[in-house]
Amino acid sequence: MINVGIIGSTGYAGSELVRLLSNHRHVCIKSVCSKSYAGNMYKNVYPNFNPSDLVCEADDMEKLAKECDVIFLALPHGEASRRVNADILDKCRIIDLGADFRLQNIDVYESWYCEHYSKDILKEAVYGLCEINREKIKGRRIIGNPGCYTTCSILSLYPLVKEGLIEPDSIIIDAKSGVSGAGRGLSAANLFCEVNESVKAYKIASHRHTPEIEEQLSYACGREITISFTPHLIPMNRGILATCYASLTSDADYDRLREAYEKYYGNEYFIRIMDKGVFPETRWVKNSNFFDVGFTVDKRTNRVIAVGAIDNLFKGAAGQAVQNMNILFGFDEKEGIGFIPPFPV
C-alpha cells in the first residue's frame, strides 16, 4: 500500500486519475488538491464520485512530499517546473502529467512553451512512455508522463522508425481527438453547440505536442527529424485516432513492418496489433489503457498508413500515469487499469 497525492485533481485528467487511484488496490489517496475547489467535497465537483468522502485541499507540496510515496501533478505548463525541487524529490516520487518534464531539450521546451524553472531536475526525468522506456522508468524519481497526442503518435510509428523502415522526414501525422482533451476550462469554442456536428483542424503546424513527438522519434531514429502534425477536434467525449503517413524505405514491405511491430509490441499487454486489413476505432479503446494499431502498405504510393487509437484521458493521461506508478513501485503493470472496457459507452 502506498500513499499518493494528486495536485490539480479537478481537471478532466486529474479526475480520471483520482478515479483510477480510488479503484486501485495498492493505493491510499492521502490528498486531492485543487486551487479552484479547495474546501469542497470532491463528489460535489464530480458527482460520479458520490459517495466518496474525499475533500479538495489547497495544495501544499512540502506537506504532501512528507506524507506521500508519489505525487501526481496535473497542472498547466510552467507550474510543475516551478514547484518541483531537489528537496521534494528526496522525499517522494513525482509523476507529472503536464509538459514540463517531457522534453529533454530545454531550448525546444522554452521556444514552444515558456521559461523552464528546474533545468537540473529535468536531466534526471524520464519520458514515461511505458512500453518504450519501461526499464528506464524503474527507480527513477521523476517521470514526465507523455501527452495524449504524443502517446498515440509515437507508439504508432516507433517500430518503423526504430527499424529504419520509413523515411523519417516523410512522416505526417493527422490526429483526431475527442473534446475532453481540451479540458474543463470555460471557452466559448467548447460549448456544446459550437463543437457538436462539426469537425475542425486547429493549431495547424503549431501544436505543442509536435516537438515531443519529434524528440522521441529522433531518439528512435538516431538523428533529428521533423514531422508534420495536425490535430483535429471531433464531436465526441473521448478518444484519439492518429492516422500516420510515411514513405517506405527501399526494402520495406508489409511483412517487414509487421515483424517490426511484433518485435517491439508483441509481448505488450496494453498494445494490440490489429490483424491485416483491420484498423483501430476509438470505441474499442475507450475507457481503457489499450493502444490499438493497424497499418497497411499502399503500393501505389509506396507509403505506409499506420493508424493508432487510444483513450486520451486514460492511456493518454491518467491510465499511463498509473501504469508508470505500477512500474515504479513494482506492482503488476496492469493493476487498476487492466480490465476489459465497456461498449457501447
Place this chain on the structure above:
Amino acid sequence: MINVGIIGSTGYAGSELVRLLSNHRHVCIKSVCSKSYAGNMYKNVYPNFNPSDLVCEADDMEKLAKECDVIFLALPHGEASRRVNADILDKCRIIDLGADFRLQNIDVYESWYCEHYSKDILKEAVYGLCEINREKIKGRRIIGNPGCYTTCSILSLYPLVKEGLIEPDSIIIDAKSGVSGAGRGLSAANLFCEVNESVKAYKIASHRHTPEIEEQLSYACGREITISFTPHLIPMNRGILATCYASLTSDADYDRLREAYEKYYGNEYFIRIMDKGVFPETRWVKNSNFFDVGFTVDKRTNRVIAVGAIDNLFKGAAGQAVQNMNILFGFDEKEGIGFIPPFPV
C-alpha cells in the same frame, strides 16, 4: 469461485454482462453462447474484449446446467420460458435478463407479450429488484432480472407509494433512454443519422414495461394501480432518466417524502438520494450500478416530481444481474460492480 454461463451473450446487455463477469474476482466464465456468432472469437464480435480468448458457442442449456452454478439468459421474450424447466433448475440457478420471469400475473404477461411456457416455474421466480427484494432473492433458484425502464421507474417511486404519500392513480412516468436500450439488431430507425440530433416518444401508452411497473408498485401500494408510462429515445449511447409525477396525499410534504426515501434507501450503497434542490443527470451514473434519485414538491400543483437515473445496460440490466448473483451466492454485493464510474465518458 463459481462457474457461470451466458446465453444470448452478444447483444449489448449480454456483452455488458460478459464484461462485468470477466472482471469479477469470484467468477469463472465457462461458456458464452450466441446463436448468431457461434464459432467466432468473442473479441471479433466485440473488439473491446481483445485479447480475451472467449469463443462464442452454440447454446446447450443442459450441458451448461451441469457445468455452471448459474446461467444468465439474455434472450428475446418467450425464449426463456420455453427453455427453463424443472430439470435445469435442479442443477443450477437462473438469472433471466428477459421479461419471462418478471410478471407474476400470467394473464397480464400473455396479453402484453406472448404465450408463457413455464407457468409453474414462474411461481417460484422472484423479481430481482435487489434493493426491494433482497431477502426474497437469497436462496431463490430463478430470478427475473428487472427491465431497464422499470428499475428506474419503480425505484423512483417505491418509497412514496409504500408510505402512502402519493395518489397511486395519479402516477405519470415520462422516461428518456439512450439508444443502446434498443439493442444491436438491424433497424433503419436506429441508424446514426435517424437518431442523432432528434428526440421522440415511442410506444406511447403501450410499452411492455408498463405492466411490470404497475405490478411492482401495486405490491407496494397494497392494491392494483394503473399508471401512464411514456418512453423516449435520446441521442446518446447509455442512460435512462425517469421523470415521475404524482399528486400528494393530504399530509405529505417535502420532509415526509425525504423520510420515506431515507427509510428505504438510506443504507443502500447503490442508491444515492440527491440533496434538496439537486437532481440526477445520467452522466453521473453512466457505467455504474448506481441509481440516483432527486425530488421536489410543487406546492402550486400539490404534486411531487421525482427524477431517477440509471445506466440502462448496467443497473438496468447486466449490473443488476451481477448484483443478484452476488446476493444469491453470498458475495459482497458490490463485488465487481462497486467502482467509481468514469466521467466524461
Place this chain on the structure above:
Amino acid sequence: MINVGIIGSTGYAGSELVRLLSNHRHVCIKSVCSKSYAGNMYKNVYPNFNPSDLVCEADDMEKLAKECDVIFLALPHGEASRRVNADILDKCRIIDLGADFRLQNIDVYESWYCEHYSKDILKEAVYGLCEINREKIKGRRIIGNPGCYTTCSILSLYPLVKEGLIEPDSIIIDAKSGVSGAGRGLSAANLFCEVNESVKAYKIASHRHTPEIEEQLSYACGREITISFTPHLIPMNRGILATCYASLTSDADYDRLREAYEKYYGNEYFIRIMDKGVFPETRWVKNSNFFDVGFTVDKRTNRVIAVGAIDNLFKGAAGQAVQNMNILFGFDEKEGIGFIPPFPV
C-alpha cells in the same frame, strides 16, 4: 420592401433571425446591433454568414425607430421593457423575442422575472402565437413573441383546452429541448463534455415559461389554471419535444379530440397533425417553422398523451418572429419561412 433592425443580433436566436431576414424577399436589413460585438463584421461572429457585409452596430433605438418599419428585440428579460416607449412605438413596430411583453398579468411577470418598466405599453402588446392570435396581431404595434417551450406546449394542448376535452388542472407537460435553447453565453454546464451523452431535468417546477403557458391556456379555458411543467436538456443542437398529459373529461374520446385539432389547425400550413398512431420527432421539424402534433387516448388511464415538436430557434423564436412580421405587414405568411427543411441535418 420594409426596413428592419435587430437588437441583440448575436445570440443564437438573434442570429437565426438575421439569417431568415437576410433570405427574405421583402426585407431590407438596416441594422444588426450587438452590445458585445459592435464594430465587428457579422460574418466574423458567425462565419456561416460569409460573404455578408453586415457589420454589428451599437444599438441606438431612437435612430433605428426612425429608419425601420419594424425592430426586432432579442434581449435578456427586463431590457426590452426598459427601452420600448410610446415615442418609439409611434415610429415603428416592435417584435420582442424576449419575455417582457408576453405576460399580460404584471404581478405574475414581476414575481417570475423582475420589475416591469413599461406597464402601459404592455397593455397594447399582443401575444404573438400566430395560429391562435392571428387576427389580433394584425395592426398591432407591439408583439410579444412567444417562448420556445411555450409555443410548443400551448399549441399541443390549445384545442383540447378550448373545447373542454381535458381537465385543465390535470395538465402535465414534460418538455425536452436541444442545447441551443440555453444560448451562446459561457457556462460550464453547457460545455460539450458536460452535456454530451447525458440528459437532465432542470428548473423543475420553477421554469419561467410555466406562467406563460398557464396564462394562455387560461384564456382558452375561460378560467385560471395551474399546470406542471418540466424542461429537460437533450444532447442535440435544436428541437423541442413536449409530451403532454391530461385527464379526459367525461365525453372525450379520440374522435372528438381529433375534431378539435382539425377545427383549430386543419387549415394551418405550419401545423401538421400527425395521422393516428404517428407521433412527432424533432428531426422532421428541424430548421423549419412547422409545429407537429400527434396524440393518443390511453383508455387504461383515461388520459390523453399529446406530443408536440418544434425547432426551438425557428418556430420557437426567429421563425415565428418572421411569421408575425409577415402578418403585420400583409406579406404571405409563409414568405421566407415556408420552405421544406433538410434531413438529415
Place this chain on the structure above:
Amino acid sequence: MINVGIIGSTGYAGSELVRLLSNHRHVCIKSVCSKSYAGNMYKNVYPNFNPSDLVCEADDMEKLAKECDVIFLALPHGEASRRVNADILDKCRIIDLGADFRLQNIDVYESWYCEHYSKDILKEAVYGLCEINREKIKGRRIIGNPGCYTTCSILSLYPLVKEGLIEPDSIIIDAKSGVSGAGRGLSAANLFCEVNESVKAYKIASHRHTPEIEEQLSYACGREITISFTPHLIPMNRGILATCYASLTSDADYDRLREAYEKYYGNEYFIRIMDKGVFPETRWVKNSNFFDVGFTVDKRTNRVIAVGAIDNLFKGAAGQAVQNMNILFGFDEKEGIGFIPPFPV
C-alpha cells in the same frame, strides 16, 4: 420553368436533391422515382416533406425523358451506365450523381468499380465540378456530378497543382466525413451506438474516390499523378473536412499560394478563401453550397497544409447537381442554393 425528374430519389442525396428542387423557383418536379418506395407518398418516406403531395413512382426512363428537360440520377454505380443511352440523351439532359460518368479513363473505372455499359456516352460526359469546368458544362448533354470527398479534395488543391506550387506526388489527403455519406441503407456498422462517440479510418488506400481525385488533379497538373487518400467516419450527420498535405516546390511561399487561390477562386461565390490563420470548420458550411478553404505554410517541413470543408450532401452532391442544372439552363448559378445557412444546426 423546366421539368425535372429524379431517379433514386429516396436515398439521402436523392432526398436532398428533391428538397432543393422543390424550393427552386424555376423548376417543376414531374416525377420522383424510387425502386424501394414506389407507390408511397414521399412525405411518408421523409416526413420533413409534409405536406408535399409528391408520390414515389417506379422509374421509367423513357417516359421521363419525354416529359423532362433534365433527369437526375442518384443510383448505385453501374446502374446509370446501364440505363443512359443515345436515345435518352436526344430527348433530355442527364445529371448523374453516381460514379459512372465521372472518370474518363474507362480502364480505371472498370478496375475500381465494374464493367461500364455506355462507353460512347462517357466520352461526351463532362465532370461537373462547377468552379473548374463551368464553361465545359454549358451545352453539355450529360454531366458526371462529382463525389463528395472528391469535390472537397480537388477544390482544396486545384490552384496549387495547376500553378505548379506543390510536388504532385507528395499529396496526401486525410478526409473526415459525417455519417450521411454512408447513405440510408441498413448496415450494423452505421447503427447509432456503433458510430456515436467513435472515429475510424476506413477503406484506407482503397477508396473509390481516389482515382477520381487523381484524374482531375492530373488534368490540372498536366501529367499523371498518384495520391494518398484516407477517409474517416465522424460522429455527426453532415460535413466533410479534407486536410491536405503537400511539399512545396522551390519558389512557393504563402503569398504565391494565396495568389493562386485568389486567381482561381477569387470571383467564385460558393468558394470562400479563409483569411490567413483561419481554417474551415464544417459547421460553417453545413446545409450550404459553400466550399471553404484555408491553408498554411509550414516552414519547418516545407509543406503546405490546406484544409477544405463542404457539406457532403449539398456541395458534395445535391447542391452541386442543382448548380450544374443552373449552369446548363442559364439560370442564376445561385438560384435555389445561394442562401445563408443556419447555425447551430
